[in-house]
Amino acid sequence: MQYEQLEVWKRSFFLSVRVYQLFSESRDYGFKDQICRSGLSVPSNIAEGLERESNKEKSRFLSIAKGSVGELKTQVMIAKEINYLSKEESSYLSSECEQISKMLGAFINTLKDRS
Numbered sequence: 001m002q003y004e005q006l007e008v009w010k011r012s013f014f015l016s017v018r019v020y021q022l023f024s025e026s027r028d029y030g031f032k033d034q035i036c037r038s039g040l041s042v043p044s045n046i047a048e049g050l051e052r053e054s055n056k057e058k059s060r061f062l063s064i065a066k067g068s069v070g071e072l073k074t075q076v077m078i079a080k081e082i083n084y085l086s087k088e089e090s091s092y093l094s095s096e097c098e099q100i101s102k103m104l105g106a107f108i109n110t111l112k113d114r115s
Contacts, residue, residue, distance in 0.1 A: 041068035073097035
């Protein structure tokens with residue numbers, strides 16, 4: 001299966017796009033760079049992992065993606081607290097992070113069971 005067809009990749013891809021859109025005008029370049037990088041890391045690591053041969057390698061990259069989604073959720077929470085994001089936008093992004101994290105966790109467990 002190609003990674004582009006996976007729901008977890010699609011959701012993380014669109015989450016990353018949304019983060020870039022929301023922060024495109026931000027002048028806080030350090031924060032903007034960090035939150036965009038963590039958002040970008042999620043679908044990128046899913047893609048890289050699924051291009052690997054072994055389930056162990058796939059799991060490792062999916063685990064990195066899971067870590068990045070935790071980092072992104074933390075940055076979204078900070079962005080809400082410092083009024084860079086509205087409550088509604090923050091809630092949506094946080095919820096997506098949580099769902100993607102759960103999906104990645106289940107995927108990692110499935111790969112470990114197959115090893």
